[in-house]
Amino acid sequence: MSGRRIKSAPDLEKLRQEVISKRDPKKTRVAICAGTGCLALGAQKVITTFKEELKKQGLEDTVEIRETGCPGFCEKGTIIVIYPEGFYYLQVQPGDVPEIVEETLIEKKLVERLLYTDSVTNEKAIYETEIPFYKTQMRLLIGDNINIDPKKIEDYIALGGYSALAKVLSEMSPEEVIEEVKRANLRGRGGGGFPAGRKWGTTRNAPGEPKYVIVNCDEGDPGAFMDRALMEGNPHSVIEGLIIGAYAIGACEGYIYVREEYPLAVENTSIAIEQARDYGLLGRDIMGSGFDFDVKIFRGAGAFVSGESSALMSSLEGKVGAPKPKYIHTSVKGLWNKPTNLNNVETWANVPLIINKGADWFTSIGTERSTGTKIFSLVGKVNNTGLVEVPMGITLREIIYNIGGGIPGNKKFKAVQTGGPSGGCIPEGFIDTPVDFDELTKLGSMMGSGGMIVMDEETCMVDVARYFTDFLVDESCGKCVPCREGLERMSEILTDICEGEGKEGDIELLEELAVVMMDASMCALGRTAPNPVLTTIQYFRDEYDAHIEEKKCPAHVCKALIEYYIEAEKCTGCLACLKPCPEGAISGEKEEVHTINPEKCSKCGICYDTCKFDAVIIR
Amino acid sequence: MKKMTINGIVTQVEDYWSILEACRFYGIDIPSLCYHDGLSPGGICRLCVVEIGKGERAKLVTSCNYPVEDGLVVRTHSERVIRARKMLVELLLARCPSSKTLQDLAAKMGVQRVRFKVKNENCILCGLCVRMCAEQMGARAIGFAGRGINRRVTPPFDIKSEVCRKCGACMYVCPVCQLRCQGPEPPNVVCGACMNVEPVCLQDNEDVMCYLDTCGWCFKVKPVSLKKKSVYGKEKMEGG
Known part of the structure; x- marks a missing residue:
């Protein structure tokens, strides 16, 4: 541990210069993705083999191995980038390591077969910027992941980390910070899209002390891992945002609510908090400003519904993670009935960017009402699965075809499901829709936290609706009648339809039920739960009809009907x-x-x- | 005192009241299953929903735990409200057809069919017993366990509670245990034996209250028609 406390903004700058000066920019550095995706593909083995191989060749001192966060291209893991050149190797296996050391590190030559190869043109790409998956992206939040070892705060500081905090503490008043975030029109990335600045203002002005700030990292959507990648790969960016928010709101205590299923996120964040504390970036008198703030990690037991703000706070209080009526907002009466500001991981991570580069810069990205970038986890029937960060307003087509590389096996695109289990399925006819909060809502879907599941022609939409409904049946807290009973009945009817026992009037009953669930449920889980059913009925009604009337499954998925x-x-x-x-x-x-x-x-x-x-x- | 409008009538209400308390004070009957004067409101059965706000911003809220506000516009028996209540009763009845309380409610509200498969459960999970035990008896001998469809009322860890004094308060408040329906068994889930009066209502005027009763009996729920292929917003999805 350094034992050194940063006492002021110039002190931070001095430390940054020290860190940078200790590093030789020409030194060979091998950045290996140690995110969960790559670890699952055997990255740990690659890392150990690399270390052994370097030892064998006597290169331990001249080559640095950096275990970094996730750069997003999970389809092609394990990902290795060799600096200073920036050679981008994909799908590296432990067996490839001796060759990489031999050829690239010693001989400075490329290992051609590990480079990205375009599936159509067969062209090779050497650098990140040449790979189509990265070309259209705008990676403000996850772009640095490959350069940062999340277990080392120095890596983050060397890249300009905590300078936004220094600026805020030395130059700005809390009101100015809130004003800046308001002007940036930063909207909550967790699903609701509520303007963060306004929420901060409400919490700041609400009576009651102490005030709390919380990071919501209870990411539970099937197939989504944006928050995970940020929390694992660059935890300091989230922590910095949180400290800035706490300063603006006047909170002295914060929580990071991480689900227990994310052990690496818990580990990296714990280390990050320790290191920030050591440097005096957390705790008493942060950077000599007189502002006190500390943060604790709370590990959730992994209930989907705990991602809902009031349920999350119940869970934090040690109670069952079930939502409470929110006629008085949690920003006024939240955790232990005190004013509490809860934001998603990605929202917090955007804050340092806004402070550093200004609200005008931030609003120049994206659309008028949805500013900045958004990370999506692009999964399903698409060639390049992984995390993509794009400016808001980009079309679904660009994401799926330019970045995602289209549908595998020359199949036809059928629909894309956005917004997690309570989002909707958007059909091909709307593929040129710009992706932002309002446009997706208009289509009956939603932005959600950024899950994006691509489906091809071999997907049965009734089956999809049933899948998501079943997921929600399991995850509903069961407290209120419309959500608990409604979802169960919905699942019952959909199962009947899939099993060839659908009858006339089922669709109408589903719609009637859906409207009541949206109207009368207690929390957003129940109010958005019918979205998959409603959108599939709206856009794929013929498939429902085929199931019910002809007892046929056009996509050949429902076993009882084929x-x-x-x-x-x-x-x-x-x-x-x-x-x-x-x-x-x-x-x-x-x-x-x-x-x-x-x-x-x-x-x-x-x-x-x-x-x-x-x-x-x-x- | 606060001033708010209920069904077109300007009313003066106490500051600390909920909408439900205000409505009941003015004699407007709002059905509820999980509300009890002596217990904290739960907002669980959702039967007490009322519509507040105007136009695009109108929404349903549970009146039992929504605090009264100055200038609040409340409709206790609008089309949207009745549609929700009828569906909720239908859902509850499908779960628990042996409750006379539910059967009476269904009869009163004109719910004449149950379109879901009947489950014959013994509990509607309204939580009155749990709150009764904790708040009035100070015992906390029972609570909720499980999530979603596995939610149930039980003593902690499913073992006989040592703090239970067998006072019976839980049974006293239970809307299902209290009275058993003696009506016909499924497939005719709705008994209807107690339904013998057919009140005449003023229809199609949501701001005026029926002069007989505020039951919603005569209200015929129109099928929801979602415009095909049209782009719709969440708030625009009302029926008609």
Whole structure:
């Protein structure tokens, strides 16, 4: 531990210069992504192999290994960037390491096969800026991840970290900070899109002491990991934003609510808080300004509903994470009935940027009513899955095709689901919609925290609606009637439809139920829960009709409504499908046409996948 | 005193009242299952919803825990409110058809069918017993456990509570235990035996109250029609 406290803004600048001067910009540095995605793909092994290999070659002192946060291109992990050149290697396996050390670190040559190769043109890309996935992005928040070891505060300080805090504490009054955030029109990134500056102002002006500030890192949407990547990869940016917010609001205590399922986020954030404390950036008399503020980590037990502000605060108080009526806002009466300001991880991380570069710069990015950038986790049936950060107002098409690289296997795009389980499915007809808070709401979906699930033509929309409804049935707290009973009934009806037991009037009943749930539920979970059902009914009603009236699933997904059979003209009698069939449902002799016994068939689809002649057909 | 409008009538109400208390003071009947004078409001059954605000900003709130405000405009029996209440009763009845309280409510409000599969549960999870035990009896012998559809009322850790004095207050307040419906069994979930009066209502005037009762009986819920292919906002999704 440094034992050194930063006493003023110039002192921070001095420390920054010291950190930078100790570093040789020409020194070879290998940045290896140690985010959860890459770790799952074996990054830890790559890191250890690298260390061993460097030791073997005697390069330990001349090459620095930096375990960094997630740069976003999770599809192609493990990602390695070699500085100072900036060579971008993708899908690195431990076995590739000796070659990288040999070729690139010693000989200064490229390992061609590890470079990004365009699937269409076969062109190679050497640097980050040349990779199409990164080209259209605007990575203000996650761009630095690859340069920062989240366990070292010096890395963040070297890149200008905590200068916004220094500016705020030495030059600005709390009111000026709030005014700046208001002018920047920073809207909450957690889902609601409420202007952060206004919320801060309400909490500041609300009677009652002490006041609290909270980071909401209870990210629970299926397929979303934006907050996780920020919290794991650059925790100091969030902490800096939080301290600035606390100063503006007049809070002396803060909490970071992280779900227990994010162990790396908990670890990195704990280390970050310790280090910030050591440098006097947290605790008493921060940077000699007389402002006291400290922050604690609270580990949530992983309930989706705890992401709702009042439920999160209940959970923090040690009670069951269930929402409370919010006719008096939590910004006035929140945690322990004191004024509490809760913002999402990404919202807090935007604050240092706004302070450093100004509200005018921030409003120049994005659209008029939705400023700045937004991180999306692009997942599903898309070539390049991962985290993408784009300016607001970019179209869905740009995200899915330019950044995401389109749909794999030449399939047709069908819909994109935005905003997590309570968002809606947006069909192809609206793919040129600019992505911002208001436009998505107009389509019946929402921005949410930024999940984006791409679906291709092989997706059944009724099944999708059922999936999300089932997720919410499990995650609803069960407190109020419309959400608990309504969701269960909704799931019941959708399951019936998927199983071929749908009847006339089901769609109308779903709609009637949805409207009441949206009107009468206690919290946002219940009020937005019908979105997947309503949007799929609105945009894909024909699919519902096909399920109910014709008892057919057009996408061939709902097992009860499909049948596998073998087309006699195409079957060569190769026996390939016969052997793997787990039910023994396929019969036939060699070089004779095979047949499937529908009574035995469990519709697992193995024969369909095995047949090389497309003879197995779903109808 | 605060001044607010209830169903077009300008009223003077006490500062500390909830909308429900104000309405009941003025004799307007708002159904509720989880509200009790002696207990803190729960906002759970949602039956006491009323509509506040005008136009685009109109919304439903539970009157039991919404504090009265100056200038508040409240409609206790608008179309939107009745639609919500009827659906809620239908949902509750499907869960718990043996409750006479629920059957009476359904009869009074003109809920004549249940379109969901019947579950025959014994509890509607209104939480009156839990609050009664904690707030009036000071025992906290029972509480909620589980989440979502697994939510249930039980002593902690499902073991016999040592602090329970067997006072029976929980049973006394229970809207389901209290009275059992003796009506027909499913598939005719709605009993309707107690429904014998057909009141005449002033319809289609949401700012004027029915002179007989404020039950919403005669109100026919129109099917919700969501305009196909049109771009809609959340607030515009009312029926009609």
